[in-house]
Every structure is written in structure tokens, then in C-alpha cells.
Amino acid sequence: MQNKTKSTLLLELRELHQRLRKLETEKDDLRISLETSTEHGDLIEYELLNRLAIFRQQFEALEQEKKDLELSLQVVTETTDLFQNELLDARDTLEIEVRRRTSELAENNLKLQAEIAERERAEAQLKLAASVFQASREGIVITDANCHIILINEAFTKLTGYTEFECLGRNPNLLKSGLHEEFFYQNMWEAIDTLGHWGGEIWNRRKNVEVFSCWLSISAVKSEGQQVTHYIGIMTDNTHQRLSEQRIYQLSHYDALTTLPNRALFQDRLQVAIKRAHRENYRLALLFIDLDNFKDVNTAFSHPTGDQLLQNVAHRLLACVNDDNDAVARLGGDEFVVLLDNLKNEQTILQNAADMADRLLRQLQRPFLLEGFEIFISATIGISLYPEDGDDIDELLKHADNAMFEAKQQGRNNYHFYSKPMNVEARKRLTMQNGLRRALENDEFYLCYQPQLDAKTRRVIGAEALIRWQHPQLGLISPNDFIPLAESTGLIIPIGEWALRIACEQNKRWQNEGLPPIRVAVNLSVRQFYHQGLLSSINAALQQSHLDPRWLELEITETLAMTSADKTLKKIQALQDLGISMAIDDFGTGYSSLNYLKQFSLDILKIDKSFIGDIHSTSGKALISTIINMAHSLGMHVTAEGVETLEQLEELETMACEYIQGFIFYKPLLKEDMQQLLIRENSKIVNTLSQ
Numbered sequence: 001m002q003n004k005t006k007s008t009l010l011l012e013l014r015e016l017h018q019r020l021r022k023l024e025t026e027k028d029d030l031r032i033s034l035e036t037s038t039e040h041g042d043l044i045e046y047e048l049l050n051r052l053a054i055f056r057q058q059f060e061a062l063e064q065e066k067k068d069l070e071l072s073l074q075v076v077t078e079t080t081d082l083f084q085n086e087l088l089d090a091r092d093t094l095e096i097e098v099r100r101r102t103s104e105l106a107e108n109n110l111k112l113q114a115e116i117a118e119r120e121r122a123e124a125q126l127k128l129a130a131s132v133f134q135a136s137r138e139g140i141v142i143t144d145a146n147c148h149i150i151l152i153n154e155a156f157t158k159l160t161g162y163t164e165f166e167c168l169g170r171n172p173n174l175l176k177s178g179l180h181e182e183f184f185y186q187n188m189w190e191a192i193d194t195l196g197h198w199g200g201e202i203w204n205r206r207k208n209v210e211v212f213s214c215w216l217s218i219s220a221v222k223s224e225g226q227q228v229t230h231y232i233g234i235m236t237d238n239t240h241q242r243l244s245e246q247r248i249y250q251l252s253h254y255d256a257l258t259t260l261p262n263r264a265l266f267q268d269r270l271q272v273a274i275k276r277a278h279r280e281n282y283r284l285a286l287l288f289i290d291l292d293n294f295k296d297v298n299t300a301f302s303h304p305t306g307d308q309l310l311q312n313v314a315h316r317l318l319a320c321v322n323d324d325n326d327a328v329a330r331l332g333g334d335e336f337v338v339l340l341d342n343l344k345n346e347q348t349i350l351q352n353a354a355d356m357a358d359r360l361l362r363q364l365q366r367p368f369l370l371e372g373f374e375i376f377i378s379a380t381i382g383i384s385l386y387p388e389d390g391d392d393i394d395e396l397l398k399h400a401d402n403a404m405f406e407a408k409q410q411g412r413n414n415y416h417f418y419s420k421p422m423n424v425e426a427r428k429r430l431t432m433q434n435g436l437r438r439a440l441e442n443d444e445f446y447l448c449y450q451p452q453l454d455a456k457t458r459r460v461i462g463a464e465a466l467i468r469w470q471h472p473q474l475g476l477i478s479p480n481d482f483i484p485l486a487e488s489t490g491l492i493i494p495i496g497e498w499a500l501r502i503a504c505e506q507n508k509r510w511q512n513e514g515l516p517p518i519r520v521a522v523n524l525s526v527r528q529f530y531h532q533g534l535l536s537s538i539n540a541a542l543q544q545s546h547l548d549p550r551w552l553e554l555e556i557t558e559t560l561a562m563t564s565a566d567k568t569l570k571k572i573q574a575l576q577d578l579g580i581s582m583a584i585d586d587f588g589t590g591y592s593s594l595n596y597l598k599q600f601s602l603d604i605l606k607i608d609k610s611f612i613g614d615i616h617s618t619s620g621k622a623l624i625s626t627i628i629n630m631a632h633s634l635g636m637h638v639t640a641e642g643v644e645t646l647e648q649l650e651e652l653e654t655m656a657c658e659y660i661q662g663f664i665f666y667k668p669l670l671k672e673d674m675q676q677l678l679i680r681e682n683s684k685i686v687n688t689l690s691q
């Protein structure tokens, strides 16, 4: 009974009540039946009473059962109430615990949520970083602390041509272009080591050996303990920018039509040249060139033809200048400039500038063949000199421009110096130059003959033919003044040929007159010597005069002999093969190679007068003696020139110098005087023979 639950007990109790009520009803029914059963006899009554007693018993049993049940219910209810209280207590404790655990759980959950969010954020960042690394247009390379590549991105491969496989484990110096000096890399690493970072432009080399320019930034990555763990290099291809920069530079510094430097670049160069000239104490000449009547070409032909003409002019100007020192630029329109830099010799600056102006004018005078036409133009040049005519760009340009304007006023196709004294000199030069062209036709040249004597016998054995120019206005002009001009204009060729022809004819004439034969020496200038017509003109002179070649001597200077030695050697040999004597002039003033001298096997060595003037000193004496001995050992005879004093003559005699030329005996003589001398010489010989 105790084990039954309260609800089971209540159920049973309810059932019991029902059964009791049913029994009550049956008992009532039975009583009524009993009261009304008199008609049925005693049997029925007995039966009914019996059944009633059974009912009663049942009822009482049920009542007892009910009591028991109610008792049990009471027990159960009491037990349940007790349990209920314990349960309530337990539930309260449990609830508190559950609440505590729930809040703990909620807290942990929040933490977890935050952790998950953090992890997701970190993962997203990593993903982003990885995609940025890969998608970056900059080439990125990551190395370990020992500079071994551990990671590169796609852009790096694109930029350098190296794949990851080819790079991993290697040093990034595999990109070294070889264009930077070692100190460049030293500075770079110094910055990384001290500042942790370096950035700059660098030339690298791709796998296909192509060199490219890039902006490179290198950062050192450090641990918390400040130890370098990695290096990150980020490079941006700069080639396109470089090319555009070059293009922009080209456009802004060079003339698009002629590709010559434009005004801006020229001014920069002039500025640099002025500074250097100031520092190193030399001079500059600025030639401002303006084409004459250029507009007519544009009008008569077309602008494209005019453009072509300007391009051709630029080429010709460039061909005239010395690549190393001089600069040509187009200032605009038909205006050009030439800068002569590094003019060290003060004596020749005027000459150099005037020579250049001459050369430019001559080049521009040659016809230009354009579109099937021969187009003739000329130019006018204004010249300013640094520092005389200005010490800054603007002044020099302005004064050269002014000088050009002056030159235009005086007629085109000429040049004009800015400063007056220069112009006087230049005008003299111009007069000489113009006169030089006509001098041959006008028979303004003549030859003098300076006798050469045998040092021992004092007999005249030869003469040097020396040219003179009798200018109608300027008077007698020294060869020292006009020979360089003739050289630079090329007029030395006809003038030299004339001197050669006259000397041969005169010598032959003296021989024909029965005078003692002498060897006449003729000077050859550099241009003349290398002129391809030299041999034929000498042959012509000899044939026309019928002079035996052994009575002709040709003098070349020491400097000439030493330039292009092989070419010189062949030419000397060819002349000697004709039977002509070859002399090396001005010996000691230039640069000689004993080796060449030996190979040339020249006939005569002429010691320069500057040495003879120094013969009184011990060192001068020793030097001359050495030269004479060397010449003898090379099989040459020696002529001492510029001998002016007895002391010099005696010294030379003791040194076994064979021939003497100098004022001590004779100055250069007119041909008539030379003839008289030869007549006297002849009579000396006759006298000696008759004694």
C-alpha cells in the first residue's frame, strides 16, 4: 500500500466511493424489495436478508478498505508533502545552480563568440593579405634574415621573368644589372642596417638579360627582440615612366626637326662651359649663325623642303665641329649656334673662331640637293668670346646676335666679331683670305732663297726656298701669317705646287747658266704632304723643269712625320724612290719616336733654331751633340738652322754638324741676289781650280 502513489490511491478511493454508492443503491433497492415482499413468502425474505447481510459485509469491507485507503492517502499525502518540500528546496538550490551555470555558460559563450569573431577576422585579414600579395602590381620578394628568397608574388615573376621555383633559396642579387658601382649597394645596405629601410631607383636585369629601371623599397622585419627575421623588397617597374621621361626630356631639350639641342639645353651647356672655362682658365667662342634668305626657300619651294634644308644644314654644321669639345644647337627658325669650348691657347682663339666660321660658311655654300634641285644658300655669323664679350649666357648670346646683325649689314655670307679689335684682326684675316685666292692669279708670290753652307768648306751647297707674299694693300706678308690660312682654306695645295714648280725651274735655270749646282729645299705643309696629288705634282715640276731630282730636297716637319706613321713612311719612301732628298724640319720642337725615325731613313735632319740659340749652355750643348750623334748613327746628315753667332758656328763645327743655315752667313735672298752669290761661288771654285 505504501508503495502506491497518491494519485493511484485517490483513483482507488474514487472507485471505492462509486462501489459504495452502488452498494447503497442496491441496499436501498433491496430494502424496498424486502418491505414490499410480503406477498412472496418467507423464502424471498430470507434471500433478501441474506443478500443484505452480504451487502453489509461488503459495505463494511469496503468502508474498511476506504478507511485504509484514506489512511494510506493521508500517509502518502504527508509523505508527498514532505518530499514536496524537500523537492522544493532541492529545486531552489538547483535553480540557483542552474542560473549560475547558465550565466557562466552565457559568459563563456560570449567569450567564445568573440574568439570566433576574432579568429574569423584574422582569417579574413590573412586571406586579404594573401590576395593583396598575389594581386599586387608591385613585384614583392620576401627573404629570410640571410637574404635567401622564401616568397615572391606573381608580379615579381612578371617583372623579372624568374619563377618561384627559380628564385627560392637564392639571393635577390640575381637581378644585379652591373650598372651600379659597388658603393651604391654599400650605401643601400647601410641604410637598411641603420634605418631599417631603403628606397630608391635602381637598374636591375631580367632573366632575359634585359636591363630595366624600377623603384625599389626594402624593409627589414624585426622580431620583438629586434632581431632581423625577414627582408621585404617591393619593386615597381619604372621603365615606362623612364621612357616617358626620356621622351619628355627629348621633347623639351631637343629640336624635333633637326634633333639638335634646343635653346634650353644649349643654355644649360653654355652655363656649364662658362663655369668650367672660369675654373680652368680657358676661353670660349660662341658663333651665332643665321641663314641668309631662308624665307625665299620656303616661298620658292615649300615648307617641307625648307624643313629638309634645315635638317641638312644641321648635319653639315655637326660635321664641322669637334665632337668632344664643341656643341651645335638650333635656337629656332633658321638660327643655329656653335660653341667652341676649351680654347686654351690665347694666341689662336681668334684664329680658331675665324677658322670655324670660314669652315661653316664654306660648308653651307655648297649646294643642297633637295627634291631634284640644287639649292644654294649662305649664312651670316656673329661671334662673341668668353670672357672678353660677356661672362654670362645672356650677354654672350646677345653679343653674338648683335655681331651677326652687324655682319648682315655689311653684306651677307660673312662673319663678324662682337669686339672691335677682334674685328680689325678678323677683317685683316678676311682681306688676306680673299686676297689669297687671287694672289696666285695676280702673281703676288715670290720665292726667296736662304743659302745653306758646308760647315767645313763654307761653300754654298744648297738653299731653302722661302715663299713671300707681296700684298697690294697690306704690303709684305710673312709666311707665318698666311701659310696657316692657306692650310685651313685648302689654298695651300695650289700655292705649294706653285712654290715647288718655281723652285725647280729656278734651280734648273741657274744650272743652265753654268752656275754650280745646288740642292734647293722646298717646304711641304701637312695638308700638301697628304694630298693625293702630291707625287704627280712633284713629277710634273721635275719633268717640266728638267731638274735632276737629286737637286731637290723636300722638308717635312717633325710633327707631320710622326702622325699616321705608316702612311707617312710609304709616301717618304715613294719620294725617295724618285731620287729626291727628304729632310725633317724643326727637329726637337715636336714629338719624335726614335723607332719611326729609324724606319723613315730620312736624308737630312734640321735642328730647330730654338736649340741653336741655347747652344751656349751646357745642357743645350749636350742636347745638340746628342741629336747630331743620333742623326749620324741613323745615317742622316745634319743642318743647323738659325745660326746667328760665331760661337754657335764654332760649337757646331766641333760637333761635326755638316751644314749651316742662318743669318750669320745669309738671310733669305731674292733670286737675283742668290744668283749673284752663286756666281761668286762659281768664281771661287774657278779660282781654286786655277791655283
Ligand SMILES: Nc1nc2c(ncn2[C@@H]2O[C@H](COP(=O)(O)O[C@H]3[C@@H](O)[C@H](n4cnc5c(=O)[nH]c(N)nc54)O[C@@H]3COP(=O)(O)O)[C@@H](O)[C@H]2O)c(=O)[nH]1
Residues within 6 Å of the ligand: 450, 464, 465, 466, 467, 478, 479, 480, 483, 496, 499, 522, 523, 524, 525, 585, 586, 609, 641, 642, 643, 644, 661, 662, 663, 664, 668
Ligand atoms: N709650306 C711652306 N712653308 C713655308 C714656305 N716658305 C716658308 N715657309 C715656312 O714659313 C715659316 C717662316 O718662314 P720664314 O719667315 O721665311 O723664316 C725662315 C727663315 O727666314 C728663318 N731663319 C733662317 N735663319 C734664321 C736665323 O738665323 N735667325 C732667325 N731668326 N730666323 C732664321 O727661319 C725660317 C725657315 O724655317 P724652316 O722652314 O723651319 O727652315 C717657316 O716655318 C717656313 O718653313 C713654303 O713655300 N711652303
